[in-house]
Amino acid sequence: MRLDVVTIFPEYLEPLNVSLVGKARARGQLNVHVHDLRAWTYDRHNTVDDTPYGGGPGMVMKTDPWGDALDSALADGYETGSHAPALIVPTPSGRPFTQELAVELSERPWLIFTPARYEGIDRRVIDEYATRMPVHEVSIGDYVLAGGEAAVLVITEAVARLLPGVLGNAESHRDDSFAPGAMANLLEGPVYTKPPEWRGRDIPDVLLSGHHGKIARWRRDEALRRTTANRPDLIERCDPKAFDKKDREMLSILGWAPDPEGEPYGRFWRRTEGVEE
Numbered sequence: 001m002r003l004d005v006v007t008i009f010p011e012y013l014e015p016l017n018v019s020l021v022g023k024a025r026a027r028g029q030l031n032v033h034v035h036d037l038r039a040w041t042y043d044r045h046n047t048v049d050d051t052p053y054g055g056g057p058g059m060v061m062k063t064d065p066w067g068d069a070l071d072s073a074l075a076d077g078y079e080t081g082s083h084a085p086a087l088i089v090p091t092p093s094g095r096p097f098t099q100e101l102a103v104e105l106s107e108r109p110w111l112i113f114t115p116a117r118y119e120g121i122d123r124r125v126i127d128e129y130a131t132r133m134p135v136h137e138v139s140i141g142d143y144v145l146a147g148g149e150a151a152v153l154v155i156t157e158a159v160a161r162l163l164p165g166v167l168g169n170a171e172s173h174r175d176d177s178f179a180p181g182a183m184a185n186l187l188e189g190p191v192y193t194k195p196p197e198w199r200g201r202d203i204p205d206v207l208l209s210g211h212h213g214k215i216a217r218w219r220r221d222e223a224l225r226r227t228t229a230n231r232p233d234l235i236e237r238c239d240p241k242a243f244d245k246k247d248r249e250m251l252s253i254l255g256w257a258p259d260p261e262g263e264p265y266g267r268f269w270r271r272t273e274g275v276e277e
Contacts, residue, residue: 001029001030001031001106001108001109001110001111001159001160001163002031002032002033002077002080002082002109002110002111003030003031003032003033003110003111003112003113003156004032004033004034004035004073004077004110004111004112004113005032005033005034005035005112005113005115005149005152006035006037006066006069006070006073006112006113006114006115007034007035007036007037007113007115007147007149007152008036008037008038008048008117009147009149010034010035010036012147012149012150013032013034013149013152013153015153016032016034016153016156019157020157020160020161020166020167021156021157021160023166024160024163024166027165029163029164029165029166030160030163030166033073033076035069035072035073037065037066037069038065039069040064040065040066040068040069040072041065047062048061048062048065049061049062049117049118050062052119056119057119058118058119059118059119060118060119060120060121060122061116061117061118061120061121061122062122063122063124063125066114066121066122066125067125067128070087070112070114070125070129073112074112074132077110082109082110083109083110084108084109084110084133085110085111085112085133086105086108086110086111086112086133086134086135086136087112087114087126087129087130087133087134087135087136088105088111088112088113088114088136088138088152088155089113089114089116089121089126089135089136089137089138089148090113090114090115090116090138090139090140090148090151090152090155091116091120091137091138091139091148092139092141092142092143092144092145093137093139094136094137094138094139095136095137095138095139096138096139096141097138097139097140097151097154097155097158098178099158099178099179099180100178100180100184101136101138102155102158102159102162103162103180105136105155105159106159106160106162106163111159112133113148113152113155113156114148115147115148115149115151115152116147116148117146117147117148138151138155139151140154140155182220182242183223184242185227185234185235185237185238185242186223186224186226186227186234187223187226187227187230187231187234188223188226189219189221189222189223189225189226190222190226192204192207196208204218206218217246220246220247220250221246221250224247224250224251224254225250225254228251228254228255228256228270232270235251235256235268235270236267236268236269236270237267238267238268239264239267240258240264240265240266240267240268243268251268255270255271256268256269256270256271257269257271
């Protein structure tokens with residue numbers, strides 16, 4: 001996979017040289033190019049922003065530096081044999097970044113990131129490149145940062161760990177929170193390692209039993225328990241068909257019941273009484 005990042009703070013992307021992402025780069029699994037947007041400015045102040053049309057506070061990033069920078073990144077990528085680029089625009093007004101989207105992006109050969117500052121990039125830049133490639137406007141959460149570089153780091157790490165050979169164990173992400181399949185709408189439960197006793201605290205007996213079926217059921221129940229406690233919205237919008245008989249029994253213990261009038265039919269909702277303490 002090739003990654004291009006255009007930014008006014010190239011040093012912000014230094015974490016891409018460490019941990020799993022850094023190792024993937026060293027092995028040639030991830031080809032990262034960080035570009036300084038100010039290299040495509042032509043005044044002595046290296047200006048990348050201007051006042052917004054229509055008035056209002058803040059500044060807006062200009063069209064020309066972004067257009068020239070993206071054209072240069074595209075030309076370089078095509079010259080080195082890359083193909084099928086997609087533009088990733090980190091913005092709080094974008095669609096939520098999810099594990100599902102991380103999987104989708106991990107299957108693309110080339111991602112180009114445009115982390116903005118100030119009030120954002122002149123909209124015409126996004127509209128222009130949307131005629132040339134898929135554009136994903138992506139939000140990593142319901143909050144606003146000083147710039148999009150932190151979001152680039154988040155998205156890159158989530159995507160890169162899904163690439164073949166990046167994780168030491170290819171099955172490591174199978175049971176992640178939000179992983180496609182059985183965990184698509186659940187949070188992963190607690191995990192434990194040696195020693196079996198620490199400061200008077202033991203690990204659950206079932207994890208020492210060697211009974212794979214019981215262990216799998218315990219993990220599933222703990223995932224349901226954590227999800228209902230921390231992200232009840234995931235349960236509420238989950239398709240009821242995703243829950244088997246044992247799931248339904250646990251959800252009942254946790255204070256949830258199917259709503260025959262809900263959409264989809266039979267979706268679960270939180271009861272106001274009988275909730276497990």
